[in-house]
Amino acid sequence: MMKESDPSWKPTFIVKPDGGCQGDGIYLVKDPSDVRLTGSLQNRPAVVQEYICKPLLVDKLKFDIRLYVLLKSLEPLEIYVAKDGLSRFCTEPYQEPTVKNLHQVFMHLTNYSLNIHSGNFIHSDNANTGSKRTFSSILCRLSSRGADVKKVWSDIISLVIKTIIALTPELKVYYQSDIPAGKPGPTCFQILGFDILLMKNLKPMLLEVNANPSMRIEHEQELSPGVFENVPSPVDEEVKVAVIRDTLRLVDPQKKKRKDIHYSNASQAPPLHSNKTTEAGLPSLCLKQVFPKYAKQFNYLRLVDKVAALFIRFLGVKGTTKLGPTGFRTFIRLVICPLYEWNEV
Structure with missing residues (x-):
C-alpha cells in the first residue's frame, strides 16, 4: 500500500x-x-x-547510544536519566544498504556483542576514541561543529518520558496485582537501557528499550589462541558504576527512616551518625530527574495512565481478578474512550 x-x-x-x-x-x-x-x-x-538508512556518522561509522534510565517509582511517577551514556560503533565504514551489502553486520548493526568479534574492533582507554565511547565525547564533537547539543538532549529526554508514559498504564496494572495495596513507600525500581539512534538531522530515534541492560564493566580479551582473560573497560566503568551508585543512593529505603529517627531524637541527643557526611564524600548525582520535573509538558499524554488508575480502583472491588494487556486495551476502547469522546463534545 x-x-x-x-x-x-x-x-x-x-x-x-x-x-x-x-x-x-x-x-x-x-x-x-x-x-x-x-x-x-x-x-x-x-x-x-x-x-533507518541515513544515520549520523562519526569517523564514517554508524553508532547508537545506550542511555540508562531509572524508573524510581510508578506512583508517583519518577524518572531519572543518566547524564552520560555509551556510544557503540560499527567496525566497518557505513554505506546505505544495497542487496550486495545487506549481510555485512559489522557495517549495519551496532551491537557490541557482534562487533567485538570484528578484527577492526578497537579497545581504548580513552573515552573519545575506540569502538565504544562515552556519549558526552560525541556531544563535545558535535558542539565543536556548531550543533545545538542542548536541543539534542531535550529531544532525547522527551523521547524517554513519552516512552515511559506509554508503558506505565500496563506496568501499574501488573504492579498492583503483585504488590499488596496500602504497602507504604516504593517497593521496587528498575534500570532501563534505552537504545537510541541519531539521524543526520540529529533527531533521536528509539530503537528499543532493554528491561535488563548489561552492567558488565569488563570485556573478554584473547591473550593467545583460545586463551581469554577478562579486562576492565574504562568507558563502561565510568558510565555504569555511576548509574548503579546513584540508583542505590536514590532508592535507599533506609534513607527516610534515618531522617525520621534523626528528627525524633533531635530534642534528646545529637545523632551518632550523620548521613550527610557520607553523601558529602560521594560525587554529585549522575542521574538527572526529568519527571515530574517536566510533567506539565507531558500531562496531555497521561489520559491512559488515569484510565489505568480508574481500572485498578474498580478492579479492587473484585479482589483477585486479573486482566491481561489485551483485556486492558479492550476495557479502555469499549468503556473509557466513548466517555472521553462524549466529554470532549
Missing part, C-alpha cells in the same frame, strides 16, 4: 527475532517476503522495522 502511494519508496527492513538478545539472529531484507521464519509466525514471531 505504501509503495502504491509512493512508487519511489524503496525501504530496507530490519528483522529482530522475538526473545533474542545481543544481536543474535538479526538480519536485513529489501523485500518482506524474504523474512526467514521457521514454522508459523505464531510459533516464531519477529519484530520487523523499517531500517
Whole structure:
C-alpha cells in the first residue's frame, strides 16, 4: 500500500527475532517476503522495522547510544536519566544498504556483542576514541561543529518520558496485582537501557528499550589462541558504576527512616551518625530527574495512565481478578474512550 502511494519508496527492513538478545539472529531484507521464519509466525514471531538508512556518522561509522534510565517509582511517577551514556560503533565504514551489502553486520548493526568479534574492533582507554565511547565525547564533537547539543538532549529526554508514559498504564496494572495495596513507600525500581539512534538531522530515534541492560564493566580479551582473560573497560566503568551508585543512593529505603529517627531524637541527643557526611564524600548525582520535573509538558499524554488508575480502583472491588494487556486495551476502547469522546463534545 505504501509503495502504491509512493512508487519511489524503496525501504530496507530490519528483522529482530522475538526473545533474542545481543544481536543474535538479526538480519536485513529489501523485500518482506524474504523474512526467514521457521514454522508459523505464531510459533516464531519477529519484530520487523523499517531500517533507518541515513544515520549520523562519526569517523564514517554508524553508532547508537545506550542511555540508562531509572524508573524510581510508578506512583508517583519518577524518572531519572543518566547524564552520560555509551556510544557503540560499527567496525566497518557505513554505506546505505544495497542487496550486495545487506549481510555485512559489522557495517549495519551496532551491537557490541557482534562487533567485538570484528578484527577492526578497537579497545581504548580513552573515552573519545575506540569502538565504544562515552556519549558526552560525541556531544563535545558535535558542539565543536556548531550543533545545538542542548536541543539534542531535550529531544532525547522527551523521547524517554513519552516512552515511559506509554508503558506505565500496563506496568501499574501488573504492579498492583503483585504488590499488596496500602504497602507504604516504593517497593521496587528498575534500570532501563534505552537504545537510541541519531539521524543526520540529529533527531533521536528509539530503537528499543532493554528491561535488563548489561552492567558488565569488563570485556573478554584473547591473550593467545583460545586463551581469554577478562579486562576492565574504562568507558563502561565510568558510565555504569555511576548509574548503579546513584540508583542505590536514590532508592535507599533506609534513607527516610534515618531522617525520621534523626528528627525524633533531635530534642534528646545529637545523632551518632550523620548521613550527610557520607553523601558529602560521594560525587554529585549522575542521574538527572526529568519527571515530574517536566510533567506539565507531558500531562496531555497521561489520559491512559488515569484510565489505568480508574481500572485498578474498580478492579479492587473484585479482589483477585486479573486482566491481561489485551483485556486492558479492550476495557479502555469499549468503556473509557466513548466517555472521553462524549466529554470532549
